Amino acid sequence: MQRRLASALTLTILCGFPSLAAASDELNQRLIRIFHSDALSAKRFGPARWIRGGAAFTTLEPSASDAAAEDIVEYDTASGKRSVLVSAAQLTPKDAKKPLRIEDYRWDQGLNRLLVFTESKRTWRTNTRGDYWLLDRASGPLKKLGGDAPGSSLMFAKFSPDGTLVAYVRANNLYVEDIATGAIRALTSDGSETLVNGASDWVYEEELNLRDAFRWSPDGKNIAFWQLDESGVQQYSIINNTNSLYPELLKFPYPKAGTKNPSVRVGTIGASGGQPQWMQIPGGPRENYLFRMDWADDRSVAVAQLNRRQNMVTVYLGETTSGAAKVVFRDQDDAWVFVPEGEGAARETQSFDWVKGRQSFLWLSERDGWRRAYSVSLSGGEPVAVTPAASDALEVAGVDAEGRWIYYIASPENATERYLFRSRTDRQGTAERITPAGQRGTHQYDISPDCRWAFHTYSTFDRVPATDLVSLPEEKSVRTLEANELLRSNAAGLLDPPVEFFQLPLASGVTVDGWMIKPRDFDAKKKYPVLVYVYGEPAGTTVVNQWSGRTGFFHRALAADGYLVVSFENRGTPAPKGRSWRKAVYGAVGVLSTQDQTEAVLELGRERPYVDPGRVGVWGWSGGGSNTLNLMFRSPDVYRVGVAVAPVPDQKLYDTIYQERYMGVPSDNAEGYRMGSPINFAGGLRGKLLIVHGSGDDNVHFQGTERLVNRLVELGKTFDFMEYPNRSHGIYEGEGTSLHVYSLIARYIEEHLPAGGR
Secondary structure (H helix, E strand, O other), X not given: OHHHHHHOOOEEEOOOOOOOOOOOHHHHHHHHHHHXXXXXXXXXXXXXXXXXXXXXXXXXXXXXXOOOOEEEEEEEOOOOOEEEEEOOHHHOOOOOOOOOOOOEEEEOOOOOEEEEEEEEEEOOOOEEEEEEEEEEOOOOOEEEOOOOOOOOOEEEEEEOOOOOEEXXXXXXXXXXXXXXXXXXXXXXXXXXXXXXEOOOOHHHHHHHOOOOOEEEOOOOOEEEEXXXXXXXXXXXXXXEOOOOOOOEXXXXXXXXXXXXXXXXXXXXXXXXXXXXXXXXXXOOOOOEEEEEEEEEEOOXXXXXXXXXXXXXXXXXXXXXXXXXEEEEEEEEOOOOOOOHHHHOOOOOOOOOEEEOOOOEEEEEEOOOOOOEEEEEEOOOOOOXXXXXXXXXXXXXXXXXXXXXXXXXXXXXXXXXXXXXXXXXXXXXXXXXXXXXXXXOOEEEEEEOOOOOEEEEEEEOOOOOOEEEEEEOOOOEEEEEEEOOHHHHHXXXXXXXXXXXXXXXXXXXXXXXXXXXXXXXXXXXXXXXXXXXXXXXXXXXOOOOOOOOHHHHHHHHHHHHOOOEEEEEOOOOOOOOOOHHHHHOOOOOOOXXXXXXXXXXXXXXXXXXXXXXXXXXXXEEEOHHHHHHHHHHHHOOOOOOEEEEEOOOOOHHHOEHHHHHHHHOOHHHOHHHHHHHOHHHHHHHOOOEEEEEEEOOOOOOOHHHHHHHHHHHHHOOOOEEEEEEOOOXXXXXXXXXXXXXXXXXXXXXXXXXXXXXOO
């Protein structure tokens, strides 16, 4: 009878949180300060654009005539001389009361014309639709592009190389507009809800970082573009219950693991019109991905193809006259082939890194066990490694094609940090570290086209990010661009005690990196509860010595409340520890992370007597939410409290590209999918569990959490659950939402994982 009664009381709906005690007043005040104002938000420099090859740059600054408006100003890089290139007054449309709100901007090559992107709207995951306005600096008046196009309907507008035309996407078709005459020409006419020209679909945008899907030829006579056919791709539905009297239904193509993908091809078309010439890339268009494309010269296009299993990349060179394509390079791996697009390419251009006058390109490969840059010739032959052996090049930061250098991010000696190095592109050699010694932490660079300068942003876990202009290759700081002094002042009392980075050797034979934040009044003679912050999937790392923004302040607030807040980097995350570290997880996502995370927290308790093994909690978001579930279900003797936000309880419910990259196709690895999915181990739950999800999540679908709720109810498990109506994966939409989410997490932890030393 007691079991029957328990099963009838399995679910607590947290609306107003009647079951939860309020968080302490001090913690509440901290959370309000973090999430209800901008006092603790970092300012970023820009948006800045390198011009004149790097001899100058432009950025936005408050206008002298109206502080609420912005001018586009030019700085001479070497001298710092400032001039207003375009004033806010020039960016005020006729009969308008205020200037355009600049969300992005783009120059033609001669700096004579400017495109301004404004009034943007979300397409899939990001705001890629909007209005484009053209300013001709010689003639003066602003002109809105698109003719009679509806508002906020143009995408990816960009100048032809000679600056006389602008191409853009509208309603899934490609258009070209003549600047002088205003004439608009549709290059494609078959675009529809399921056929997309020059833009991307949901899964390509999210997992291959493809949004802008067309490229001008160097001579400006042709355009190469992607076409995606989503007919046959099953649609996911999101129900909006709150915006109108009756529910609204949003449906969009979303291929789940093992299901039909969109069909994709690459073609070229004349800027004056005509029929597309499709590149004759072998292989089924639904069973392969075309993830990178660029012009090699005026008559040929390089296209990178990834097979569905994602263990082989083939680069083809296609002729624009016939469409004939030949193989110029292949890369293979027993697990998955690394492509920067799969981890969200950091650089703005998602193109090839050309060298030797576009006769060769650079490619990151893990073929010898480390991620190294290779020089690949279009004429064939073996690729040549240009970065050192036994060291990972994490990403390409810049290529000096004239000086024959590749600049890249690496950290050979400490996987938690990020530095700039360079190596020759025309021969094998040793790496030259550019980031000065002694500056431990994370360094990010936006390098000028001539590779003589860079916007350099430096931060650590405890150091507020600051951006300065540096000269290269010696990296000499020229001037500060954004010091974040206000943030530094506001954060001064919140960054004590400093974070501790450490390493833990595990019984399985691996060593994991970790960090810990201790309470301010820490007493090593007492025992404290541990709260683990987890991600643990192949798409990201948590143990990096860099500024972590509001999430970092949230963890500090919890530490000040009396918790040891820690994070561990398990195998399978993209840390610079070699291929075997990253790909140990292949086919078993969720299994190895559970093992490593559990071993790590147990080892921490054995190593440090102030850890209370009876008070261990865990929380995470997205993949971290999935790992929170796995840890709560599969290591219930270790983890007593868990908060899983936007988790993936069943891996078969996530998209094809991400899930199949790391797990294979479900039909080939049914047992791996079963073992990695938390829902199949829900019977192990014994601790306190809170599940949080937004019903409008187009990425990690609410469907999975609903299935998990049903399973936990079926099993008679007590748990707590919070739905945020119509919120997406980040659960931030709507006034007060972020504060609400993090306050909920904090209150739940405080109630079920008592704080303080004992």
